[in-house]
Amino acid sequence: MLKKIKSETLYQQVVDQLMSQIEQGVYKVGELLPSEKELIELTGVSRVTVRQALRILSEAGYIETLQGKGSRVVLDHIPVAKDHTEADMRSFQVHRMNFETSNQVRLLLEPEIARLAAQVATEEDIGYMRRSLESADEDAIRRKEDFHRMVIRSVKIPYLLDVYDDMRRLERRDAWFQEDFPAQRREISEKLDGQHRKIFDAISRHDGEFAYFYMKEHQTYILRIYRAYFDGLDERYFRKGS
Numbered sequence: 001m002l003k004k005i006k007s008e009t010l011y012q013q014v015v016d017q018l019m020s021q022i023e024q025g026v027y028k029v030g031e032l033l034p035s036e037k038e039l040i041e042l043t044g045v046s047r048v049t050v051r052q053a054l055r056i057l058s059e060a061g062y063i064e065t066l067q068g069k070g071s072r073v074v075l076d077h078i079p080v081a082k083d084h085t086e087a088d089m090r091s092f093q094v095h096r097m098n099f100e101t102s103n104q105v106r107l108l109l110e111p112e113i114a115r116l117a118a119q120v121a122t123e124e125d126i127g128y129m130r131r132s133l134e135s136a137d138e139d140a141i142r143r144k145e146d147f148h149r150m151v152i153r154s155v156k157i158p159y160l161l162d163v164y165d166d167m168r169r170l171e172r173r174d175a176w177f178q179e180d181f182p183a184q185r186r187e188i189s190e191k192l193d194g195q196h197r198k199i200f201d202a203i204s205r206h207d208g209e210f211a212y213f214y215m216k217e218h219q220t221y222i223l224r225i226y227r228a229y230f231d232g233l234d235e236r237y238f239r240k241g242s
Helices: 012-023 038-045 047-061 088-120 123-133 140-154 162-171 186-206 210-240
Strands: 063-066 071-073
Touching: 012 038, 012 047, 012 210, 038 047, 038 088, 047 063, 047 071, 047 210, 063 088, 063 186, 088 162, 088 210, 123 140, 123 186, 140 162, 162 210, 186 210
Parallel strands: none
Antiparallel strands: 063 071
């Protein structure tokens, strides 16, 4: 049963309670969580706090938001810490550090690359970007990665693609967990596609400042949703029962 919230970190307390109840099967995959109004009444917090908690749960992969319906559970029960070893935990921590390091480097580099691409990309380069956006590849992550590679390729600076590929290698998941990354979830994938489209439109009209801004917005969003994702993994695999 949900409890009244008394901590200063209100939204995190709501997140923790809902995570726990989802994992215990109180709310099962495919079921709707209580409405915002009901959550406010059950926990005693504000609407803003409830919405912040639901956003974090969505970005961590627990729920998806359905327009006009509410929040539906999409993450099934996952074994808790006792099923994973200390070696798994160290592997996870290294993986998380590598992923965040890669994305911090990309946040520094890719907005500037997008700005330069808007200045120097040829019509052929823009055609490659367009085709990557329109690709029918069902692998969402590979399709999005291809767009970034086409943007970087367009600036024609030696070794930049090698740097990008090195960063991507740091981001590869460990073998011991098989969950989909956030970019493979429909709601987030569609948002990322929309961000790519804005970057492409700015580059295709040779607007370097907007290309920079949209790429920075995109990379900042990616870093935020993956931090929430890793927080969720850490909570489910290693913190429960510790």
